[in-house]
Amino acid sequence: MIVVAIIGILAAVAIPAYQDYTVRAKVSEVITAGAAAKSAISEGFQTNGMPGVQSAAAAVANTGPVSKYLQSIATTAAGVITLTTSTDASLPSDAKSKTIRLAPYAKDTAGANAALAAGAAGSVEWACATATNVQAETRLAGLLAADATNGLPAKYAPSECR
Numbered sequence: 001m002i003v004v005a006i007i008g009i010l011a012a013v014a015i016p017a018y019q020d021y022t023v024r025a026k027v028s029e030v031i032t033a034g035a036a037a038k039s040a041i042s043e044g045f046q047t048n049g050m051p052g053v054q055s056a057a058a059a060v061a062n063t064g065p066v067s068k069y070l071q072s073i074a075t076t077a078a079g080v081i082t083l084t085t086s087t088d089a090s091l092p093s094d095a096k097s098k099t100i101r102l103a104p105y106a107k108d109t110a111g112a113n114a115a116l117a118a119g120a121a122g123s124v125e126w127a128c129a130t131a132t133n134v135q136a137e138t139r140l141a142g143l144l145a146a147d148a149t150n151g152l153p154a155k156y157a158p159s160e161c162r
Contacts, residue, residue, distance in 0.1 A: 023095055023156045026069045027085070031100065031158065033067035034083045036060075041079040041104055042124040050118050053079045053104075071097065079104040079116050080144070085152065098152040100161060103127045103136070103144040128161035135160055 037060040044056030057075035065071055071086040081102040085095055107122040108114035116124070127136035129144040131151035136144040154162045 019092075020155060023092060024158070026088075026091060027095070027100070027152065027156050028158065029067050030070045030083055030085055031161075033065065033070045034073060034081055034100075034102065036063075036066070037073055037075065037081050038102060038104075038126060041075070041081065045079070045104065045106070045116055045120075045124050050116065053077070053116055094153055095156050097150070099130070099147055099150050100152050100157070101129050101144060101147065103129075128158075130154060130157040130161045132157075132162050134162055 040056040040060050041053055044052030044054075046052075048055070054077045057077055057079055060073060060075045060081070063073060065073065065086070067086075069086050069088055069091065071084045072082075074082040074084070083100045083102070085091060085098050085100075087096045104116050104124045104126055105113050106116055106120040106124050108117070109119050109121075113125070114120060127133075127144050129136045129146050129151065130153070131146060131148055132154045133144055133146035152161075
């Protein structure tokens, strides 16, 4: 009887952890589906500066979702990408239609991290924010605000986006 009780307690702990793990795997698929947009923005900046970013952002905005868990990809002229999760039944309600935002940055003329702009140089790096933006703030203060209303809950986000 004690063994049954112990197994029940272990199951009560393990099942919610496994459910969060499966949601994180689906969110990883959303971020992977947005990788093409990140590449396009990065290549646009490297080849043609901000005009390249703007044309890449316009091209990305015209592409449809490439994942069952990705509802839409939106971009700004500055290259910020917003990935919105779908309303798929396998996602929990607090992960449906939530956003993950990716902001590009590079070195400015003084050598500090800065949002992409004319005069920035070097490789493009990315900051990520969901309902929280702690990691993004450590890279570049003020670059990417957290979206407490529509952002994906931190428990489902990759560590890079918490």
